[in-house]
Amino acid sequence: MSNQKLFNVAVVGITGAVGEQIIRLLAERNFPVQELKLLASARSAGKTIRFKDRDITVQEATPESFQGVEIAFFSAGGDVSKALVPHAVTAGAICIDNTNAFRMDPETPLVVPEVNIDKINGHQGVIANPNCSTIQMVAALKPLYDRYGISRIIVSTYQAVSGAGSRAIDEMLRQSKQVLDGNEVAPDVLPVSSLPVKHQIAFNAIPQIDKFLDNGFTNEEMKMIKETKKIMDDESLEVTATCVRIPVVYGHSESVYVELKQDFDIDEIKRLLADAPGIVLVDNPAEQQYPLATEAAGKTDTFVGRVRRDLSNPRALNMWIVSDNLLKGAAWNAVQIGEYIAIEQ
Amino acid sequence: MSNQKLFNVAVVGITGAVGEQIIRLLAERNFPVQELKLLASARSAGKTIRFKDRDITVQEATPESFQGVEIAFFSAGGDVSKALVPHAVTAGAICIDNTNAFRMDPETPLVVPEVNIDKINGHQGVIANPNCSTIQMVAALKPLYDRYGISRIIVSTYQAVSGAGSRAIDEMLRQSKQVLDGNEVAPDVLPVSSLPVKHQIAFNAIPQIDKFLDNGFTNEEMKMIKETKKIMDDESLEVTATCVRIPVVYGHSESVYVELKQDFDIDEIKRLLADAPGIVLVDNPAEQQYPLATEAAGKTDTFVGRVRRDLSNPRALNMWIVSDNLLKGAAWNAVQIGEYIAIEQ
Structure with a gap:
C-alpha cells in the first residue's frame, strides 16, 4: 500500500479459523x-503468535484492551462483539466486525468492497x-445489478x-474416516453445536445451517435474504435462500437463479463478470471447466461459472458461484475493508 | 400381490447397481x-446369482434372449436398450426400460406410478x-400440482x-481415504467417465452430471426439464435445473422452489404431502427433523421437508426432497411399474 501512515491494530478472536486468516493476510x-x-x-492469553518477524503475546480481550487501538478486527462471535465493540469505539477504534452483532443495525454499514465500499x-x-x-x-451479482437491474434471486447453497x-x-x-472404516459415527457438533439434535455430516447433505425461525427459514437463510437487500441497498429485491451443509472443508458453492429487470445478452454478462473486480470467470463447458470448491480453497477471489440463459424465463439466468468462505467470505473481506480505511485516514 | 398369474421375467444388466436392486426387490x-x-x-455370462431359493445362471443378452419373456427390465445402458428392446418387444415382452433410450419417444409412456400410472x-x-x-x-410435486397447479419449478440437486x-x-x-491420509488423488471416473477431464469428488461439489449441450445445460439438467413436463403432461410448466454431484453414496437431495397457480395454505400443503402415496413428510424444524440422504438410503419412499412459504412471492414455496436414487429413483420405480403390469394382465 502506498499510504505510509501506520496503525495500531487489534485482532479479537485470534484462535478461530477466521482470526488466523486475518493475521496471515495482514502480514x-x-x-x-x-x-x-x-x-x-x-x-x-499468554500464548505467542508469530506475525512477520515478531512473536506477539496474546492478551485477554477486556473492555480496557482498546486504548490506543485505531483499527480493530472482531471475529470471536456475536456475544463478544456486542460486549466489546462499544468499548473499542469509545476508545477511538474503527471496528470491522465479522459477526452477526451489528450487520442489520441501520447505523452500521454492511460492506463488500466490490459492491458498496462508499x-x-x-x-x-x-x-x-x-x-x-x-x-x-453479491460480489458476483453486482455487475449484473448495475447493468440490468435484478428483480429476483433464488439461491441454494453447498456450504x-x-x-x-x-x-x-x-x-x-x-x-468420514469412521464411515470408511465401517464404524459407527456419533455426531456431536453439526448441524448447530448449541442445539440438541446432531446429524452425520460425512457423506451426507444437511439442510440446516444455524437455528430455525418461526417462518421455517434458518438464520443463515434469513441472513442471505436480509443482508443482500441491505448491501444492494434495495428493499424491493426478492431473495429466497436454501442453505445446506455438505462434506466439503473449504469453499462455499452456490446455485443461483437470477431474474433481471431487462432483456440481456448472455455473452455480455460473461464479459461483465470477467471484468468485475474480485471475480474470476471459470466457464468453459466444452473443456469441463467451472468453479470447484477444492480449487477456490486458499484463494481470495470469487469464481463464477455455469452462466447460462434460463430456458423458461427470457429475463433469467443461472450461475454457479464458489469462493473460500474463510477468505472472501470472512477474513479477506474484513482486511479489504481495513485497507480502504487505512487509505482514507 | 393377489394376482395369481405368474410371468416369465427377464432382467437385462444384472451386474449394475440398479440391476442388483431390481432382483432383490422382485424377491x-x-x-x-x-x-x-x-x-x-x-x-x-456363466455366473450364478441367487434369487429366493434358486441359483440362476447369467446368460449373455442377445436378440434371441427374449423368446417366451413376458416382462423385461432393462438397466444396462442406453445403447443396450436401443439394440435389444425392439427384439424383446417383437418377442412379445413388455419392456420396462430404465435408460434414456426411449424416455422422450412420443410413443413411449414415461411413468412414475404415483403420478401417471394410467x-x-x-x-x-x-x-x-x-x-x-x-x-x-415429480412424486413429491404431484399432490401440489393436482390441488393448486404449478407454473414454475426451480431445482438445484445434491446427487x-x-x-x-x-x-x-x-x-x-x-x-476420501487418500485425502484423509494426506495423499494425492488421481480422479479417473467422475464427473463423466467417457469425457477426458476428471475432477476430484471427495470433499467437493461438481456442477456437472452428464455431458454439456450447446445451451450450457447438462444432459442431466435437460432430462429433469423435459421429463418433468412429459410426466406431468404439461408443456407449459416452466422448469429450471442445476444438477450437482456431491460426496454422498446413496440418496439424491433436491432444493426445490415451486410457484403455484393459486394462493395456498402451507398447512394444507403439508397435509397433502403427508397423505400422498410414496411420500413421507419429515418436517419438524423445532426438533431439527428434515429429510437426510443417509436416512433415505435403502428405503423406497420419497422424503419431503423444509416445506415453507416463500417470503418474496406469495404463490411460491420451498421444499427439500430426498430419496434413494437406486430405489425410487430407479429399481423400485421399475418394479412398481412391473407390479401394475402384472395386475393388469
Whole structure:
C-alpha cells in the first residue's frame, strides 16, 4: 500500500479459523501495522503468535484492551462483539466486525468492497462484514445489478463445514474416516453445536445451517435474504435462500437463479463478470471447466461459472458461484475493508 | 400381490447397481415370477446369482434372449436398450426400460406410478422409467400440482455418486481415504467417465452430471426439464435445473422452489404431502427433523421437508426432497411399474 501512515491494530478472536486468516493476510498484504494487539479469551492469553518477524503475546480481550487501538478486527462471535465493540469505539477504534452483532443495525454499514465500499464513509465506528454465503453472491451479482437491474434471486447453497468452525472440520474428517472404516459415527457438533439434535455430516447433505425461525427459514437463510437487500441497498429485491451443509472443508458453492429487470445478452454478462473486480470467470463447458470448491480453497477471489440463459424465463439466468468462505467470505473481506480505511485516514 | 398369474421375467444388466436392486426387490416383493432370466454382457455370462431359493445362471443378452419373456427390465445402458428392446418387444415382452433410450419417444409412456400410472395403458411394448432426479421430484410435486397447479419449478440437486455407477462409488470412497491420509488423488471416473477431464469428488461439489449441450445445460439438467413436463403432461410448466454431484453414496437431495397457480395454505400443503402415496413428510424444524440422504438410503419412499412459504412471492414455496436414487429413483420405480403390469394382465 502506498499510504505510509501506520496503525495500531487489534485482532479479537485470534484462535478461530477466521482470526488466523486475518493475521496471515495482514502480514501477507503488508498491512500498515504500527503495533498489533492479539486478543482472545482468558484461556488463550499468554500464548505467542508469530506475525512477520515478531512473536506477539496474546492478551485477554477486556473492555480496557482498546486504548490506543485505531483499527480493530472482531471475529470471536456475536456475544463478544456486542460486549466489546462499544468499548473499542469509545476508545477511538474503527471496528470491522465479522459477526452477526451489528450487520442489520441501520447505523452500521454492511460492506463488500466490490459492491458498496462508499458506505464506509458513513460509519459510526463500526463496519460490519456480511455473512460468508452472502458476500460471494453479491460480489458476483453486482455487475449484473448495475447493468440490468435484478428483480429476483433464488439461491441454494453447498456450504463447507469450516463455516461452522474448526470443531466442525474435525468432526467431518473424523466421521468420514469412521464411515470408511465401517464404524459407527456419533455426531456431536453439526448441524448447530448449541442445539440438541446432531446429524452425520460425512457423506451426507444437511439442510440446516444455524437455528430455525418461526417462518421455517434458518438464520443463515434469513441472513442471505436480509443482508443482500441491505448491501444492494434495495428493499424491493426478492431473495429466497436454501442453505445446506455438505462434506466439503473449504469453499462455499452456490446455485443461483437470477431474474433481471431487462432483456440481456448472455455473452455480455460473461464479459461483465470477467471484468468485475474480485471475480474470476471459470466457464468453459466444452473443456469441463467451472468453479470447484477444492480449487477456490486458499484463494481470495470469487469464481463464477455455469452462466447460462434460463430456458423458461427470457429475463433469467443461472450461475454457479464458489469462493473460500474463510477468505472472501470472512477474513479477506474484513482486511479489504481495513485497507480502504487505512487509505482514507 | 393377489394376482395369481405368474410371468416369465427377464432382467437385462444384472451386474449394475440398479440391476442388483431390481432382483432383490422382485424377491422381496414376491413378484409373480414363473421363470427369471438374468441377462448381461458376454463377460458376465456363466455366473450364478441367487434369487429366493434358486441359483440362476447369467446368460449373455442377445436378440434371441427374449423368446417366451413376458416382462423385461432393462438397466444396462442406453445403447443396450436401443439394440435389444425392439427384439424383446417383437418377442412379445413388455419392456420396462430404465435408460434414456426411449424416455422422450412420443410413443413411449414415461411413468412414475404415483403420478401417471394410467399412461401404461397406452404402451406399445415399452414403458420408460424416468431419470432418478426427476422421479423423486415429480412424486413429491404431484399432490401440489393436482390441488393448486404449478407454473414454475426451480431445482438445484445434491446427487449421490451411486447415480454414476459402482465405479464412481469406489472412486469417491478411495479418494476420501487418500485425502484423509494426506495423499494425492488421481480422479479417473467422475464427473463423466467417457469425457477426458476428471475432477476430484471427495470433499467437493461438481456442477456437472452428464455431458454439456450447446445451451450450457447438462444432459442431466435437460432430462429433469423435459421429463418433468412429459410426466406431468404439461408443456407449459416452466422448469429450471442445476444438477450437482456431491460426496454422498446413496440418496439424491433436491432444493426445490415451486410457484403455484393459486394462493395456498402451507398447512394444507403439508397435509397433502403427508397423505400422498410414496411420500413421507419429515418436517419438524423445532426438533431439527428434515429429510437426510443417509436416512433415505435403502428405503423406497420419497422424503419431503423444509416445506415453507416463500417470503418474496406469495404463490411460491420451498421444499427439500430426498430419496434413494437406486430405489425410487430407479429399481423400485421399475418394479412398481412391473407390479401394475402384472395386475393388469
